[in-house]
Amino acid sequence: MTTVTADTHDDHHDHGPAKGFMRWVTTTNHKDIGTLYLIFSLVMFMVGGAMAMVIRLELFQPGLQFVDPGFFNQMTTVHALVMIFGAVMPAFVGLANWMLPIMVGGPDMALPRMNNWSFWILPFAFAMLLSTFFMDGGAAAGGWTLYPPLVLQGGNGFPYMIFAIHMMGISSVMGAINVIVTILNMRAPGMTLMKMPLFVWTWFITAYLLIAVMPVLAGAVTMLLTDRFYDTSFFSAAGGGDPVLFQHIFWFFGHPEVYILILPAFGVVSSIIPTFARKPLFGYSSMVYATASIAFLSFIVWAHHMFTVGMPIEGELFFMYATMLIAVPTGVKVFNWISTMWKGSMTFETPMLFSIGFVIMFTIGGFSGLMLAIAPADFQYHDTYFVVAHFHYVLVTGAIYSIMAAAYYWLPKWTGNMYNEKMGQWHFWLSTVSVNVLFFPQHFLGLAGMPRRIPDYSVQFAEFNMWSSIGGFAFGLSQVFFCYIVYKTIKGGEKATDQVWEGAEGLEWTLSSPPPYHSFTTAPEIK
Amino acid sequence: MSSENAYYVPHDAKWPIVGSIGLTLFLGGFAGQLNGTSMAANVMIIGFLVLVYMMFGWFGDVINESESGTYKKLEDVSFRMGMIWFIFSEVMFFAAFFGALYYIRVFSVPWLAGEGSGATTNEFIWSGFEAVWPTNGPAAVGGEYEKMGAWGLPAINTFILLTSGATVTWAHWGLVANKRKQLIMGLAATVLLGFIFVGLQALEYSHGYNELNLTMGSGIYGSTFYMLTGFHGFHVTVGAIMLLVMLVRSIKGHFTPENHFAFEAAAWYWHFVDVVWLGLFIFVYWL
Ligand code: HEM
Ligand SMILES: [Cu+2]
Numbered sequence: 164m165t166t167v168t169a170d171t172h173d174d175h176h177d178h179g180p181a182k183g184f185m186r187w188v189t190t191t192n193h194k195d196i197g198t199l200y201l202i203f204s205l206v207m208f209m210v211g212g213a214m215a216m217v218i219r220l221e222l223f224q225p226g227l228q229f230v231d232p233g234f235f236n237q238m239t240t241v242h243a244l245v246m247i248f249g250a251v252m253p254a255f256v257g258l259a260n261w262m263l264p265i266m267v268g269g270p271d272m273a274l275p276r277m278n279n280w281s282f283w284i285l286p287f288a289f290a291m292l293l294s295t296f297f298m299d300g301g302a303a304a305g306g307w308t309l310y311p312p313l314v315l316q317g318g319n320g321f322p323y324m325i326f327a328i329h330m331m332g333i334s335s336v337m338g339a340i341n342v343i344v345t346i347l348n349m350r351a352p353g354m355t356l357m358k359m360p361l362f363v364w365t366w367f368i369t370a371y372l373l374i375a376v377m378p379v380l381a382g383a384v385t386m387l388l389t390d391r392f393y394d395t396s397f398f399s400a401a402g403g404g405d406p407v408l409f410q411h412i413f414w415f416f417g418h419p420e421v422y423i424l425i426l427p428a429f430g431v432v433s434s435i436i437p438t439f440a441r442k443p444l445f446g447y448s449s450m451v452y453a454t455a456s457i458a459f460l461s462f463i464v465w466a467h468h469m470f471t472v473g474m475p476i477e478g479e480l481f482f483m484y485a486t487m488l489i490a491v492p493t494g495v496k497v498f499n500w501i502s503t504m505w506k507g508s509m510t511f512e513t514p515m516l517f518s519i520g521f522v523i524m525f526t527i528g529g530f531s532g533l534m535l536a537i538a539p540a541d542f543q544y545h546d547t548y549f550v551v552a553h554f555h556y557v558l559v560t561g562a563i564y565s566i567m568a569a570a571y572y573w574l575p576k577w578t579g580n581m582y583n584e585k586m587g588q589w590h591f592w593l594s595t596v597s598v599n600v601l602f603f604p605q606h607f608l609g610l611a612g613m614p615r616r617i618p619d620y621s622v623q624f625a626e627f628n629m630w631s632s633i634g635g636f637a638f639g640l641s642q643v644f645f646c647y648i649v650y651k652t653i654k655g656g657e658k659a660t661d662q663v664w665e666g667a668e669g670l671e672w673t674l675s676s677p678p679p680y681h682s683f684t685t686a687p688e689i690k
Numbered sequence: 691m692s693s694e695n696a697y698y699v700p701h702d703a704k705w706p707i708v709g710s711i712g713l714t715l716f717l718g719g720f721a722g723q724l725n726g727t728s729m730a731a732n733v734m735i736i737g738f739l740v741l742v743y744m745m746f747g748w749f750g751d752v753i754n755e756s757e758s759g760t761y762k763k764l765e766d767v768s769f770r771m772g773m774i775w776f777i778f779s780e781v782m783f784f785a786a787f788f789g790a791l792y793y794i795r796v797f798s799v800p801w802l803a804g805e806g807s808g809a810t811t812n813e814f815i816w817s818g819f820e821a822v823w824p825t826n827g828p829a830a831v832g833g834e835y836e837k838m839g840a841w842g843l844p845a846i847n848t849f850i851l852l853t854s855g856a857t858v859t860w861a862h863w864g865l866v867a868n869k870r871k872q873l874i875m876g877l878a879a880t881v882l883l884g885f886i887f888v889g890l891q892a893l894e895y896s897h898g899y900n901e902l903n904l905t906m907g908s909g910i911y912g913s914t915f916y917m918l919t920g921f922h923g924f925h926v927t928v929g930a931i932m933l934l935v936m937l938v939r940s941i942k943g944h945f946t947p948e949n950h951f952a953f954e955a956a957a958w959y960w961h962f963v964d965v966v967w968l969g970l971f972i973f974v975y976w977l
Contacts (some may be wrong), residue, residue: 187701273768278746280706287714303705322721330713336779337956344771348764349697378779382786392724394907396831397790400816403827404912405798410787475806684696 175472180680182492188283192273192680198577199282200257202568205646207249207289208563212639214242215351219601219635221618235503235618236294236304243307248331249289251558254566255427256281256338259366261577265671265678268687273344281338290328295320296325296487306616308417309384311398311409314466315391322392322616332377338375342366351670353689357451360446360669364451365402365430368458372419372426373460377646380416383409389445405667408626414465422461424558425525426454428565429496432518435572436500439515440507441666446499453492460489468609470541479538490529497526512664513587517568520595531606546616549609553620557601560595567594567645574652575659579677582652593641600634698760705748710738749935756952757944766951773955777962779924787921791973794872797825799910802828802864826909836902838915840975843894847887848971851926854883855964858933858957866947868942877937880960884930891923918974925963932956 176571180186180195190196217238221229230238230412260278264271272278300318303309314321346359346367359367386409388393396402398409429450437444444450466482468472474482500522509515531553535541544550567590575581604627615626620628661677670687671678715737722730723915755761761769803821806811812819816828824837838844872937895916898904906916936953939945945953 188707189704191700191703236900274772275699275708276703277772279703281708282918283706283710284713287710290720291714319725319727322724323718326721330717333713336776340772340775340779343775344768347771348768373773374779375782379785379786379789379808382783382907386787386790386917388724389906389913394832394905395913395914395917396907396910399827399831400798400802401827401829402831402913403802403825404801404913405796408790408798411793412790415786415789452863473807559809681699 174545180269183637188404189279191263191271191279193272194276194451194577194680194682195259196278197257197262200253200260200285203282203285204250204254204257204566205649207245207253207265207465208642209646210293211242211245211250212642213246214601215635216622216639218242219632222620223632224629225444225620225622225625227619230618232618235302236306236616237302238311239616240303240306240485241292243536244253244292244303244328246558247420248328248483250311251279251475251562251566253285255366255369255424256335257429257564257571258362258427258428258573259338259342262573262671263363263366264349265674265682266345266363266669267354268670268683268689269345269349270681270684271349271493272341273349274341277337278341283336284330284334288327288334289545291323291330292327295323298323309409310413311363311387311390312389315398322388322588324447327386328384329381331383335373335377339370343374346370350690351683351686357448358689361433361447361450361454362427362430362432362590365433365454367428368454369423369426372423372458372461376416376419376423378409379412379557380420383412383416384417386412397555407469408471410472411466412608412681414468415462417468418465419458419461421554422457423558424562428456428521428525428562429454431565431569431572432500432521435568436503436522438572438664439512439518440504440509442507444499445502445505446495448498449495450499453495456492457489460485460492464489467541469534469536481535481586483538487533490533491534497522497529501660512571512574512584513582513591514568516588516591517571519562520591521564521568524556524564524595524598525558528553528561529557531556540671544609544616547609548605548613551615552602552605552609555605560598567591570649572664573671574649575663576674576678578653579659579675581659582648582656586648586651590645591622594638595645597634597637597641599629600639602634604628604631604634605618698755698765699890700751700755705744706748707750708740709744712737712744716741739963742942753939753944753952756949759950761951766949769951769955770795773958777958780962784918784921784969787894787914787918788969788973791918794910794914799823799825824911824915826911830909832905832912833903835904835908835912837911838894838898838902838904838975840971843890843897844975847890848964848967850883850890851964851967852885854880854887855897855961857883858960862953862957865940865945865950865953868947874937874940876941881930881933881937884926884960888923888927888930888953891919891926915974918970922966922970923965925966929956929960929963932959 171592178473180190180192187195187199190199217230218235221235260272269271292302298318298320300320303314303317303324305317317324346363350359386395386397389548390397390399396404398406400403400406433444464482464486466478470482496507504519511519531549535544535550535553571582571587608624608627608631611622611624627644661675663676664670664672673687674682716739717976719730719732719737720735785889797838799807800806800821802812802816803819805821819828826832826835857876857879861873861880864876866871904912904915933956936956939952
């Protein structure tokens, strides 16, 4: 790994942050913008979480008790959109903003004004999306995958939802361009590509995925819009189009998207595990190559979401084998993390707990993914709770666990205050027990045939659903606790040292905690 | 590094928030307009004006900074990379529509006509439908229409756009050789050709709507035709406006042989719309 000396002296004569609310509106500082992203993400996490609570409440018992089915469908649809585009993606962009310039030894993001715009589009986009709940016909209710013809039957909220997605796309593409340019152009002298921390690498590759697929989603939803309002026939067989065409375009975006949600998580975990195992990351370069091959393969597996739609057999086979291939580089990563811990002098502070939780439970999600990848078996699993269990293991105990780990790992650096370790541990254990009570039974529900996205179910599913709901409420409460821990850490607490963690390596730990407003006005020396 | 040649990090960016408000008003108004909400069109227009105001302000700031020598090598490289990856994202946007066209022509239409596993669909739902291109589908959505021929206006437009690609390169040569007159003439010619292209495209659309009964509602052929050429036409318009700004700046004496990122960005963009047009000419008009 790299050894580092840094001159953190700030010889920039001008200012620190401006004062008051306008500081946050007009800021071009990567740390300010990172903070904005992270707070926004936490708020959206709570909003999306509230919707999840409604879903689990309704599913607590068979029968319809609390909400009507139409509203239930709006909940599942908007829950997913908010969590994916509002919570997980902005959280990672927030981490990127905070950490990338520091990790590569640069002064800031390469395009600071655009960085501000990337963020400030988001609150408007989500205000637009959430406003559709109050419109005639309510919010989108056809599922986050927006399949026509169902989605075209939405009410007045439909075009607002489409444009909200366009805005999120604009924001993501600008954010991704900024990440790529920052990494390519802002590295300190001596910070060669193969010396970059893995978090930088995984974000670099994620940014390419974003630039490649967000515009494709924009195209897909544009076609939905014109099919509804301008008489086009893209997804209507009567006019020579095909509803399945939408699924192909959507999943050409959608599968790389799920890797957009997980690659930065790989980077986070690859930074944290070596710190608490007090050993360098095992197989650094194989990690880089594995990330790149996952990204490449993610473009040629999309139709594993469509095995049951009626594809030619050649298609089924191709997409089945290609999907299984992804398990190879993914396995490389998992083994590398385990080998990093092997014979390390491990300690188990909260970030490490979340990282280990990530490795174990993400792997469970990977295995259920492999089961789903078997085309003939997927005819049984498709659109059941088994799929729901799969993607919540990779997304909640995967992506979101890594975000939690990152928050605990870097909060002392960001705020200068240590979080309360005891509370952190409680948060981890409460989350981990409850999340498994929440999602593990859903595997069984799915295998037994319970369909997803339906507000009612037959009585044989009652028991598992009740457990799942109890787990859900407990998990929800645990995250409210997390908000409290974060709030307390921002407000005060034991002062953190610059190094924070005994075994931590990398440029961020050479700066003070919290770091100066301008990180490296003088490029650090990298040996 | 002393702070004189430190990377330039601007402060107090006020334009992004203006842009967000403009974008929200514009798209929100647009959505309302689609729903038939009264006054929504006004909101949309206001949003558009706010966006224009934002662009004048934002680009104005950047131009002033550039002309006063704020940017050095490193900033210049950032801008270049940013522009390249922005164009790549545009390529992927068009790829979605080209991909749709490909899928329709190679898979959907033959399947509807009974090929492969589509035999029963064809037999029981769309019996008698045959795979031909262009098509407005088995239900003949939009009624009888005629195909847009390739060798009339579209061929002329191809010639115009290719010529404009050459004139913009000629202008660039002028710029690097410090021949200002060549720069200005080349740019003026390019802008003129660009707007002629857009005009002819409009003429072609009116021909399609009024004489061929070819509309966006003419089944999948009409859909793909107007969406692909329409988005392209929009991009040509944007590109031509960018070049127009470069022309005005050149006349004002901006740009030096060493420092002219904005000009090159506009030129790259222009070549990009040029290449997209070639794809359109081949796959939408010709084949
Ligand atoms: C070993 C790697 C993986 C494999 C083999 C795999 C396989 C699959 C398959 C075959 C499906 C479709 C199931 C169906 O609808 O019948 C699926 C769904 C899904 N996967 Fe994965 N997956 C993997 C990893 C991931 C990761 C890392 C994520 C995200 C972080 C993810 C997120 C999702 C989501 C969100 C869906 C459901 C989409 C929907 O229909 O709403 N998967 N996966
Ligand atoms: Cu997938």
